[in-house]
Amino acid sequence: MLRLAQARLLHMSAAAAAAGGGAAAKAGPIATSMQLKLTEALQPVSLSIQNDSHKHAGHSGNPSGAPDAETHFKVDVVSAAFEGKNPVQRHRLVYQLLAAEIEAGVHALALKTKTPAEAGTA
Amino acid sequence: MQSAAIVGTGAPCVAATSQQHLCRSKLVTQLRGRPSVAGQRRTLLLRPQALGQAPDPAAVAGPGAGLSPELRLAIEQFITENKVVAFIKGTKQFPQCGFSNTVVQILNSTGVPYVTVNVLEDDLLRGGMKEFSQWPTFPQVYIGAEFFGGADIMIASYTSGELSETLEATMNA
Numbered sequence: 001m002l003r004l005a006q007a008r009l010l011h012m013s014a015a016a017a018a019a020g021g022g023a024a025a026k027a028g029p030i031a032t033s034m035q036l037k038l039t040e041a042l043q044p045v046s047l048s049i050q051n052d053s054h055k056h057a058g059h060s061g062n063p064s065g066a067p068d069a070e071t072h073f074k075v076d077v078v079s080a081a082f083e084g085k086n087p088v089q090r091h092r093l094v095y096q097l098l099a100a101e102i103e104a105g106v107h108a109l110a111l112k113t114k115t116p117a118e119a120g121t122a
Numbered sequence: 123m124q125s126a127a128i129v130g131t132g133a134p135c136v137a138a139t140s141q142q143h144l145c146r147s148k149l150v151t152q153l154r155g156r157p158s159v160a161g162q163r164r165t166l167l168l169r170p171q172a173l174g175q176a177p178d179p180a181a182v183a184g185p186g187a188g189l190s191p192e193l194r195l196a197i198e199q200f201i202t203e204n205k206v207v208a209f210i211k212g213t214k215q216f217p218q219c220g221f222s223n224t225v226v227q228i229l230n231s232t233g234v235p236y237v238t239v240n241v242l243e244d245d246l247l248r249g250g251m252k253e254f255s256q257w258p259t260f261p262q263v264y265i266g267a268e269f270f271g272g273a274d275i276m277i278a279s280y281t282s283g284e285l286s287e288t289l290e291a292t293m294n295a
Contacts, residue, residue, distance in 0.1 A: 087275045102258045
């Protein structure tokens with residue numbers, strides 16, 4: 001009886017930990033907003049947004065080094081919207097789309113901008 | 123070495139302090155509006171072929187709230203006088219940001235003479251450069267008075283060989 005209760009308790013705490021872990025790994029509000037804007041404007045074939053802020057903890061762009069900091073991102077976008085544009089124009093386009101996020105504290109975006117043909121996904 | 127001719131003052135930036143001093147004195151002097159000094163430097167430094175090079179229209183376009191006409195002119199002069207300019211955080215010897223460091227290492231490895239401007243020294247310049255280049259982050263690299271790119275573009279073009287081609291074309295222009 002007692003053993004059963006203990007097992008139940010263990011099971012519950014494991015579930016709670018899993019839920020908590022899931023929440024921590026979830027994209028923060030800025031990443032979510034970047035994802036939305038880029039998806040809407042560029043209709044990307046693929047889009048990956050990786051939060052690299054922890055690698056820059058203590059650096060001027062991420063002084064707090066908080067685990068949920070959203071200051072440094074790596075963004076890989078494959079979109080037909082980049083066709084006919086040179087790298088500077090492509091990056092400027094992304095920067096313009098994400099101006100609000102940059103204003104709100106995003107310090108650095110490591111960008112990879114490819115067309116579907118360049119990415120070999122066409 | 124062509125560096126003396128290109129840097130212009132006859133003092134290629136070798137030490138952190140002189141590098142910092144050169145860049146600061148040139149741009150910041152112009153910023154503070156000493157036209158006689160700036161004008162004199164321009165006549166002295168501008169090479170004939172550089173005169174024909176129009177600055178990137180995209181970089182110059184657009185009225186700027188934070189970018190005064192004087193600053194715009196000073197930046198245009200500076201990137202015309204110096205064939206390769208990296209606007210970075212920190213100095214060549216002590217970049218204060220990983221991305222700026224990457225760009226410095228790449229430029230060092232190419233062996234071309236280049237100057238750096240430390241945007242951390244002057245908020246006006248830092249804000250102005252973002253607007254001038256229409257680029258919200260640093261580093262910002264100018265080659266042949268044109269905006270070439272930030273850290274990602276430097277890495278990609280260094281890897282692809284495009285950077286050396288552009289540098290070669292610019293240095294031989």
